[in-house]
Structure formats: C-alpha cells, structure tokens
Amino acid sequence: MSRMLFLGAAIGALTVATTALAQSHGGHGQHGATPASAQTPDPAPAPAASTCTPEHAEMGHCRMPEVEPTEPAATNPNCTPEHARMGHCTPNSGPIEGEAIGTNLSPGDAPAPRPVAANYADRIWGATAMQPTRDALRREHGGGSYSQVMIDLAEIKIAGGHTGYKFEADAWFGGDINRFALKADGEGEFGAAIDGVELKALYSRAIGPYFNLQAGVRQDLGVGPDRTDAVIGIEGLAPYWFEIDGYLYLSTEGEVRASASAEYDQRITQRLILQPKVEFDLSAQDIPELGIGSGLTSAEFGLRLRYEIAREFAPYVGIVHEAKLGRTAEFARAAGDDPSSTNFVVGVRAWF
Amino acid sequence: MTGLFDRRQLLCGAGIGGGALALSAWMPAWAQTNAPGLIRDLPEVTGEDIRLKIAHQMLTIDGRQGHGIGINGTVPGPLIRLREGQNVRLHVENALDEDSSIHWHGLILPFHMDGVPGVSFPGIKPRTTFMYEFPILQAGTYWYHSHSGLQEQMGHYGPIVIDPEGADPIASDREHVVVLSDYSFMHPHRIFKKLKQMGGYFNRQKLTATDGEPMSASERVEWGRMRMDPTDVADVTGSTYTYLVNGHGPRDNWTALFKPGERVRLRFVNASAMTTFNVRIPGLKITIVQADGLNVRPVAVDEFQIAVAETYDAIVEPADDRAYTLVAESIDRSGMAVATLAPRPGMAAEVPPLRKRPLATMKDMGMGMDQGGGAAAGAAAGAGCTAEHAAMGHCAMPAAGGADHAAMGHGAAQGAGAGMAMDHSMRDFSVAPGVKKTPTVQTISPMPVDRMGDPGQGLEDVGHRVLTYRDLIAVERNPDIRAPERELRIHLTGNMERYMWAFDGEKLSEVRDPIPFLEGERVRITLVNDTMMTHPIHLHGHFFELVTGHGDYAPRKHTVNVQPGGTAAFDFTADAVGDWAFHCHMLYHMHAGMMQVVTVRPREDAA
Numbered sequence: 025m026s027r028m029l030f031l032g033a034a035i036g037a038l039t040v041a042t043t044a045l046a047q048s049h050g051g052h053g054q055h056g057a058t059p060a061s062a063q064t065p066d067p068a069p070a071p072a073a074s075t076c077t078p079e080h081a082e083m084g085h086c087r088m089p090e091v092e093p094t095e096p097a098a099t100n101p102n103c104t105p106e107h108a109r110m111g112h113c114t115p116n117s118g119p120i121e122g123e124a125i126g127t128n129l130s131p132g133d134a135p136a137p138r139p140v141a142a143n144y145a146d147r148i149w150g151a152t153a154m155q156p157t158r159d160a161l162r163r164e165h166g167g168g169s170y171s172q173v174m175i176d177l178a179e180i181k182i183a184g185g186h187t188g189y190k191f192e193a194d195a196w197f198g199g200d201i202n203r204f205a206l207k208a209d210g211e212g213e214f215g216a217a218i219d220g221v222e223l224k225a226l227y228s229r230a231i232g233p234y235f236n237l238q239a240g241v242r243q244d245l246g247v248g249p250d251r252t253d254a255v256i257g258i259e260g261l262a263p264y265w266f267e268i269d270g271y272l273y274l275s276t277e278g279e280v281r282a283s284a285s286a287e288y289d290q291r292i293t294q295r296l297i298l299q300p301k302v303e304f305d306l307s308a309q310d311i312p313e314l315g316i317g318s319g320l321t322s323a324e325f326g327l328r329l330r331y332e333i334a335r336e337f338a339p340y341v342g343i344v345h346e347a348k349l350g351r352t353a354e355f356a357r358a359a360g361d362d363p364s365s366t367n368f369v370v371g372v373r374a375w376f
Numbered sequence: 377m378t379g380l381f382d383r384r385q386l387l388c389g390a391g392i393g394g395g396a397l398a399l400s401a402w403m404p405a406w407a408q409t410n411a412p413g414l415i416r417d418l419p420e421v422t423g424e425d426i427r428l429k430i431a432h433q434m435l436t437i438d439g440r441q442g443h444g445i446g447i448n449g450t451v452p453g454p455l456i457r458l459r460e461g462q463n464v465r466l467h468v469e470n471a472l473d474e475d476s477s478i479h480w481h482g483l484i485l486p487f488h489m490d491g492v493p494g495v496s497f498p499g500i501k502p503r504t505t506f507m508y509e510f511p512i513l514q515a516g517t518y519w520y521h522s523h524s525g526l527q528e529q530m531g532h533y534g535p536i537v538i539d540p541e542g543a544d545p546i547a548s549d550r551e552h553v554v555v556l557s558d559y560s561f562m563h564p565h566r567i568f569k570k571l572k573q574m575g576g577y578f579n580r581q582k583l584t585a586t587d588g589e590p591m592s593a594s595e596r597v598e599w600g601r602m603r604m605d606p607t608d609v610a611d612v613t614g615s616t617y618t619y620l621v622n623g624h625g626p627r628d629n630w631t632a633l634f635k636p637g638e639r640v641r642l643r644f645v646n647a648s649a650m651t652t653f654n655v656r657i658p659g660l661k662i663t664i665v666q667a668d669g670l671n672v673r674p675v676a677v678d679e680f681q682i683a684v685a686e687t688y689d690a691i692v693e694p695a696d697d698r699a700y701t702l703v704a705e706s707i708d709r710s711g712m713a714v715a716t717l718a719p720r721p722g723m724a725a726e727v728p729p730l731r732k733r734p735l736a737t738m739k740d741m742g743m744g745m746d747q748g749g750g751a752a753a754g755a756a757a758g759a760g761c762t763a764e765h766a767a768m769g770h771c772a773m774p775a776a777g778g779a780d781h782a783a784m785g786h787g788a789a790q791g792a793g794a795g796m797a798m799d800h801s802m803r804d805f806s807v808a809p810g811v812k813k814t815p816t817v818q819t820i821s822p823m824p825v826d827r828m829g830d831p832g833q834g835l836e837d838v839g840h841r842v843l844t845y846r847d848l849i850a851v852e853r854n855p856d857i858r859a860p861e862r863e864l865r866i867h868l869t870g871n872m873e874r875y876m877w878a879f880d881g882e883k884l885s886e887v888r889d890p891i892p893f894l895e896g897e898r899v900r901i902t903l904v905n906d907t908m909m910t911h912p913i914h915l916h917g918h919f920f921e922l923v924t925g926h927g928d929y930a931p932r933k934h935t936v937n938v939q940p941g942g943t944a945a946f947d948f949t950a951d952a953v954g955d956w957a958f959h960c961h962m963l964y965h966m967h968a969g970m971m972q973v974v975t976v977r978p979r980e981d982a983a
Contacts, residue, residue, distance in 0.1 A: 118673065118849055118926075118929050119849060119925075119926040119927040119928065119929040119930075120927065121925070122925075123927050123928075124927075125857055125927045125928045126854050126857035126921065126926075126927045126928035126929075126930060126947075127854075127921050127922070127923045127924070127925075127926065127927060127928075127930040127947050128925065128926075128927040129858075129859030129860070130859065131859065131860035131861070131862055131863035131899075131900040131947075132859060132860065132861045132862055133862060133863075134861035134862040134897075135862070136862060136864070136892065137892045137893065137894050137897075137977070138892065139889035139890060139891075139892045139975075140890070140892055140975050140977055140981075141890075142495065142890040142955045142973040142975050143955070144487065144953075144954045144955045144975065144977075145487070145488055145495065145496055145497060145498075145954075145955060148488045148497075149488070149497055149498050153498040154494070154497075154498055156498075157475075157493045157494040157498045157499050158494040158495075159494075160493070160494060161492075161493060161494025161495065161884070162494075162884055162885045162887075163885060164525065164967065165883065165884035165885060165966060165967060165968075165969050165970075165971045166876075166877075166878065166883025166884050166885035166886065166968055166969025166971075167883070167885030167969075168568075168572075168967075170569055170572040170573070172572075172573045200815065200816075200874055200876050200883075201815065230815040230874065231815070232815055233803070233815050233816075233817065233818040233871050233873065233874070234603065234818075234873060261603055261873060263600070263601045263602070263603060264597065264600040264601055264603075265600050265603060290585060291582060291583070291584040291585065292584060292585050292586060293584050293586055294580050294581070294582060294584060335570075335574065335577055375573070
C-alpha cells in the first residue's frame with residue numbers, strides 16, 4: 025500500500041519536477057501546473073484565524089493569519105515585492121496544506137549506498153597533504169586526553185586534646201574510556217609518624233554512562249606491617265546522585281578485604297553544599313598484626329558543609345564519627361584504644 | 377537616565393545570579409559609568425579579490441582586555457559583502473602559530489573550497505596564505521568562521537552579506553548586521569577541560585534546597601533517580617560568558633541608528649560557540665523575512681530563538697523617535713547581549729531584566745509521544761492530529777506504534793516532572809536500533825516527538841508570539857520536490873556526566889565509516905535528540921528542506937536546531953559531489969565528537 029502510494033507520488037513529483045526545473049529562474053506560479061486543485065481557497069481562513077492565539081499556534085493546533093495568507097491573491101501578477109511586504113498580497117503561490125508534494129511525501133525504502141572512504145580531497149590536494157589533517161580531525165573530535173586532580177578531603181580533626189589530620193585525594197589522566205587513576209588516602213596525628221597511607225594505582229575503564237571498572241594495585245604504608253594488594257573495583261554515579269565506589273582487595277599474604285563508600289552533595293545554595301559521606305571496611309579474616317578482625321571492621325559517617333568560593337576551592341567544616349566494629353573493636357580495646365570517636369573537622373576541598 | 381539605571385540593575389542582577397565571582401567580573405570600578413553607546417559598524421571588504429589576515433589580538437570587551445583571534449584586526453572579522461553571480465578570490469593569511477582555516481558557512485561551493493581541515497582541504501599552515509576561489513551562486517546573509525580547533529570561540533568569525541543579482545525583493549531603507557556571539561576570558565581549552573572534569577561546571581542555576589522552585593520533593597527525587605538535572609539548559613553560561621553584539625558587551629551598548637518610520641533590515645547571525653539566543657526588541661514587531669540566507673514569507677513575531685550558526689533577517693519599523701533595546705537572552709537566562717536601536721547616538725532604552733530560567737520538562741527528556749513511522753507520518757497522515765492532541769486523548773494518531781502510547785495518556789508528561797511515575801526506560805536501545813551501546817549514550821528518548829512546531833525551551837509561555845520552524849515558508853518553490861528515496865534516522869547522543877557527545881553513540885574519533893550518499897539522491901534525514909540539550913545540526917555544502925508540512929515550499933536551511941528529547945526531519949538532495957562535514961554546531965559538542973563526514977559520490981563511482 026505504502027509502496028503504491030510512494031510510486032504514485034514519485035510519478036507526480038517527477039512531472040512537477042521537470043516543469044519546476046524548466047522554470048527554476050522564472051520563479052513562481054508553479055501550482056497551476058500541478059494536478060492538485062491549486063486554486064481552491066482555504067475554506068475557513070478568517071474565522072479560524074481569529075481564535076488562533078499565539079499559544080495555540082505554537083502548539084501547532086492552528087495557524088496564525090500572517091503565516092497562511094489566503095490563496096486567491098497568490099498568483100496575482102500585480103503583486104510587487106513592496107505590496108507583498110505590506111501583506112497586501114503574496115508574490116507567488118504557496119504550499120497547499122496537505123498536498124502530496126515535496127516534503128509532504130513519504131520516503132521510499134531504497135537501500136543506502138555502501139560506505140566509501142572519505143578521501144575525495146586527495147584528488148585535489150593529494151593524500152600526503154590530506155592524511156595528517158584527516159588523522160588530526162578524528163583525534164580532535166572526541167579523541168582528546170584530559171586529567172583531574174581532586175583533593176576531596178584535606179582536613180584537621182580536633183578531638184579530646186589530640187589534633188589529627190586526614191586526606192583523600194585522587195587523580196585521573198586519559199580519555200573518555202580508558203584512564204589511569206591514582207588514589208591516596210591517609211591519616212595521622214601531628215607530631216607522630218603517619219598512621220596509615222593507602223595508595224592505589226589503577227587502570228580505569230568506562231563500562232557504562234556512569235561507572236568505571238578499575239583494577240590495579242594497592243600499597244599500604246605507615247605504622248605496622250605494610251601490605252600490598254591486588255585491587256578490583258567499581259566507581260561511579262548511582263541513581264539519586266550518589267557517588268559510590270567499592271573495592272575488593274587480595275593481599276600478597278592471601279588476605280581478602282573490601283571497602284565501600286558513598287557520598288551525596290546536597291546544595292543548600294549554589295555555593296553552600298552539605299555532604300553526607302559513609303565509608304565501610306570489611307575483612308574476610310582476622311589479621312591480628314594489623315588489628316583487624318573478620319567481618320565489618322570499621323565504619324565512618326561524616327557530614328561536611330562546604331562553601332565553594334570557586335568550584336575548585338571550597339573550605340569546609342564538619343563532624344565525623346568513626347567506629348571500629350566487631351572483632352576489630354575488640355582488638356582496639358585490647359590495645360588500650362577507644363574503638364570509636366566523634367571529631368570536628370576543618371578542611372578544604374580542592375581540585376584542578 | 378532611567379535607562380542607564382536599569383541597565384546597571386540588570387548587570388547587578390546577572391552578577392548575583394552568577395554568584396560572587398561573576399559579580400566581581402561584572403562590577404569592577406571602571407564599569408561604574410555607562411557608555412553612551414558605540415556607533416561602530418563592522419569594517420567591510422568587497423570585490424573579486426579579498427584579503428583576510430587571521431591573527432592573535434587583544435580584545436576590549438566592556439572595557440576589559442582579553443585574548444582573541446581576529447581577522448584584519450577586528451572581532452568579529454570584517455563584513456564580506458558580495459554580489460550574487462560574481463566570482464571571488466579570498467586570500468587568507470594565517471598569522472597564527474597554529475593551523476587555521478575559514479569555513480564559508482551556508483555558501484554553495486566546490487567541496488575543496490569549504491574550508492574544513494581533514495575533510496575538504498589540508499588547512500592553512502602557520503605563516504602561509506591560502507586562496508579560496510569560487511563563484512557566488514546565491515544571495516542572503518551568511519557567515520564565516522574557523523573550523524580548526526576551538527579558534528571560533530576566540531573570535532575567529534565574521535558575517536557575509538550577498539546582494540542578489542537583481543533588485544532585492546526585501547526592500548529596506550537601511551540595514552544593520554547584528555552578529556551575536558559569546559566570549560569568555562577563560563581560554564577555550566580550559567573551558568573544555570572544565571566540562572570534562574565536571575559537566576555542570578558552568579551551571580550556577582542548579583536546583584538547591586532553597587531555590588523556591590514550585591517543584592515537589594518527589595519530582596526532585598525523580599530527577600535525581602534519573603541522574604538528570606532539569607536546570608541543565610546550557611553547558612557554558614553567563615557565569616563565564618559575556619554575550620556580544622558585533623563584538624561589544626552590554627556595557628559597550630552598541631547602537632544601530634534609524635530614522636523614525638524607516639524600514640530597517642536587521643541581519644542576525646548567531647556566531648556563538650555555545651549560546652542559543654532568544655531575541656526580542658520590546659516595543660517592536662520583528663518580521664522575519666529570511667532564514668539561513670533564503671527568503672521566507674514574512675512572519676511577524678515578538679521574539680525568536682536563534683540557534684548557533686543560524687541566520688535570520690528581520691524587518692523592524694520603529695515609528696517613534698525613541699530608543700529601543702535589542703535583547704538577546706541566552707537560552708538558560710544566565711546573561712544577555714544588549715544593543716540599542718536609536719534615532720541618535722547616546723540614547724538608551726530600558727533593559728528588561730533577565731527572565732526566570734527555564735527548567736527541562738519530560739518532553740525535553742524525550743517522553744513526548746512518538747509519531748510512529750517517523751516524520752513522514754507527521755506530514756502526511758497526521759493532519760490535524762498533533763502529537764500533543766493525541767497524547768491528550770483528543771484524537772488518535774494514525775501511525776502504528778504511536779497508538780498505544782496515545783491510549784496510555786502520556787499527555788501528563790508535559791509538565792516538569794509530572795507523569796514521571798511512568799517508568800519508561802531512559803536507555804532502551806530497542807527504540808534506537810542504529811545506536812551503539814557506548815558510555816557516550818546516557819539516555820535514549822523513549823518517545824521523541826517532532827518539535828519543529830515548538831518555539832524553544834522557556835518560550836512556551838512568554839505571553840507573546842514566538843517564531844517556530846513551522847512558521848517558515850519558502851518564498852521560492854523548492855528546486856527538488858521529489859519524494860525522498862529513503863530515510864535515515866540519526867540519533868544525537870550524549871553523556872553530560874562525562875561530557876561526551878556523538879551521533880549514534882560513536883564519536884568521530886571512533887567512527888569507522890562516513891555517511892554515504894549518491895549524487896542526486898534525495899534522502900529524508902530524521903534527527904532524534906536523545907539528550908536534554910539543543911543541538912544545532914549543520915550539513916555542509918547543501919541546503920535541506922525542513923519537513924514541516926509545507927510541501928514544495930518547505931523552508932530551506934543549512935542548520936537545524938533539534939530541541940531536547942525531540943526530532944527534526946529534513947529532505948535533502950545530495951547534489952554536491954565530495955566530502956562534507958556534518959556536525960553539531962555547539963563548538964564543544966563538536967570538539968567532544970559530535971561530528972561525522974558525509975560523502976556524496978557519482979553513481980558510477982559507487983557501484
């Protein structure tokens with residue numbers, strides 16, 4: 025059915041096309057040549073137009089009068105451009121609403137041609153001149169590499185006469201899909217050796233619009249025995265704008281651990297942002313030399329209020345509750361440490 | 377004096393909206409006196425031999441110095457004034473330290489003169505001169521710009537006016553060229569890097585807990601669930617841009633003179649890198665007489681949206697002996713370009729304040745109602761039954777796939793957030809068979825509708841007449857009125873989080889094959905916008921006819937703006953053999969990969 029329609033339309037179009045071509049410079053009045061009843065006036069121009077509000081017209085429910093001048097004036101040979109401009113007449117015939125012609129016709133189903141190499145310019149400038157710019161064209165339109173260094177946390181924590189510090193930073197370098205990522209987290213107390221530093225070097229690959237799959241190595245440094253782990257994990261943006269990540273670690277000693285975190289930016293104003301953040305650590309086994317028990321080992325809940333002086337630089341204040349849990353808490357108590365603490369923090373978030 | 381005061385208030389308001397940083401940029405000490413208005417038209421070059429020199433230069437925008445790339449020492453470059461039927465040789469000297477180029481936007485010419493490095497020619501090396509030579513086959517308002525890197529953002533653009541061979545059917549007593557553009561004191565590569573690092577970097581109008589928007593908590597949560605931001609209307613905004621008229625900021629108050637009672641022709645060119653403008657002149661009707669260089673039947677409107685790379689010619693008839701303000705508001709209403717029309721220098725009229733920024737609706741997310749068999753159905757079968765009507769259940773769409781949706785009553789989807797409970801997958805590849813499953817595709821419009829009858833985001837309810845594409849009717853009958861032999865659907869895809877943009881999910885850097893056409897082939901291209909941003913799509917070397925129901929008088933354009941979550945269809949005749957660029961004219965979208973190459977080959981070559 026549609027094919028027949030198309031055929032008929034095509035034949036009609038062809039005949040019209042030839043006349044149109046023949047007179048392409050003559051300009052106007054082609055409608056007389058078409059088989060359609062070109063001169064039939066629009067049955068309801070004036071009353072329809074008076075109820076046609078701009079809003080309606082915008083919705084396509086009706087047409088404003090000046091867009092759809094009445095047809096009879098159309099082929100008026102006395103219609104000078106000046107007259108036409110004043111809206112007194114229309115210099116040539118216009119479209120007939122719904123007429124099966126031109127862009128009103130349905131497309132056929134001819135096959136698409138096979139793709140060819142886009143090297144036509146070689147014929148004029150030569151392949152030697154064209155190829156480097158052709159390569160550059162592709163590189164420059166989607167193939168770029170970029171980077172970001174984000175110091176998410178750099179803070180001082182104040183609690184019970186101690187002042188400690190904590191930082192979390194990461195950096196990436198690469199394209200849209202494949203990136204090299206570095207992460208560094210650490211904390212300690214002023215005037216003492218650093219408690220712990222966790223470094224990750226990861227290959228990161230975009231596996232969807234929001235998430236990156238990451239794999240690489242983790243090196244722990246600081247007080248106590250160091251560990252080296254293989255890492256695999258995922259990071260990205262979850263529904264409801266939660267930024268989440270989760271990693272699984274396998275150490276050279278055969279220990280399996282995991283970590284996960286989630287944070288959310290609640291804008292109070294365009295510059296004042298409240299950020300709740302949770303972090304969890306887990307272990308599949310007891311690791312007494314690290315003071316880690318199996319199960320959920322520690323949890324941290326932070327609430328930080330930052331002010332973005334610039335997007336890239338935002339001082340903040342916050343409150344952070346940290347707790348060692350389960351057997352890990354027992355290890356801490358046995359060592360004479362308090363397994364949980366609540367601290368005020370002051371810091372800055374910065375990136376470039 | 378009131379005018380001056382209001383102008384200052386406007387700037388103040390914009391500063392607060394843009395935050396304290398922007399405020400300091402808007403309000404330095406030097407800016408405390410208002411300029412009387414610059415009466416400075418662009419320099420003009422004309423004739424058969426035209427010399428243009430591309431060079432780095434310093435710009436003064438609203439009194440502040442910034443780096444730019446100018447042509448013959450100005451930004452915008454000189455007005456190139458030609459006559460239909462002449463030949464032109466353009467000797468372009470590149471005085472930069474990097475490759476450059478000039479693309480003649482909208483001109484019909486041999487493909488190797490089109491000026492796209494890597495597609496039509498090898499580019500213009502530093503310290504060399506390239507000669508473009510081609511016949512001028514058309515008349516109208518066009519423009520030129522760099523197609524190399526991000527040079528366009530720095531000022532490498534200018535207007536072209538071609539007078540018709542005979543008398544101009546659009547008579548006027550005087551005319552002014554109005555080149556709209558956006559300028560940032562931040563280097564374009566830095567802007568792009570910021571976008572890669574944080575897609576919403578320049579949006580200073582996000583939803584907050586204190587924004588006072590009449591939006592329920594559940595609507596906010598729903599937007600969050602989808603990881604979409606309804607305030608994401610423009611990627612690069614007035615927080616970094618100063619919006620320019622002929623290279624002048626709002627404080628420069630560029631002024632176009634007229635005598636009361638004259639018919640004044642305004643030739644608008646949107647030479648922005650990233651800004652869709654909504655243009656109005658409070659107190660004056662704007663009669664659109666030309667779009668993208670080709671004459672259209674006069675349409676009197678109060679406001680029109682001009683996408684990047686589009687041109688519109690308009691007639692205004694200011695009758696009173698007073699000043700009028702020409703306002704070009706950026707689509708997200710984070711700033712505006714301002715100029716004055718006045719009978720004498722030194723006058724200024726009231727500058728209206730920025731209107732409230734629009735929020736994306738579900739229609740902008742592609743949750744309208746599809747017209748089944750694509751645009752074809754819209755024109756032929758859908759007479760009277762618009763998508764909106766069908767959705768409201770007022771009529772039934774004749775097309776197959778659409779009927780169920782109509783029955784489902786998706787009309788509710790018109791308001792922001794309303795009807796979100798309809799759990800349409802926002803990334804269902806089955807509705808977009810040609811799209812590659814890549815991270816570039818954040819969403820796929822589940823039910824895109826033809827939006828060529830829409831005035832543009834934020835203009836649906838401004839209380840006065842706004843131009844839509846459906847209002848445009850060609851004056852000349854279309855040269856080719858055949859039915860398209862085939863149809864091609866191209867999806868405009870993107871990922872705002874990673875700032876990736878592409879056609880059909882593949883960036884130009886990833887694409888293997890160009891889009892092939894045979895010489896003389898007539899094809900309908902339906903562009904499906906799977907993103908929340910507008911995309912002005914430009915096909916080089918050809919005019920195409922918009923499929924808006926006007927048959928053989930379809931408006932012919934070189935650039936079509938595809939509204940968020942919607943579709944736009946055009947028919948075109950592949951009559952220019954060669955290779956041509958085809959891309960989104962949002963500069964950073966193109967730079968991110970939203971570009972393709974189109975090949976047009978003689979039939980005998982492509983067996």
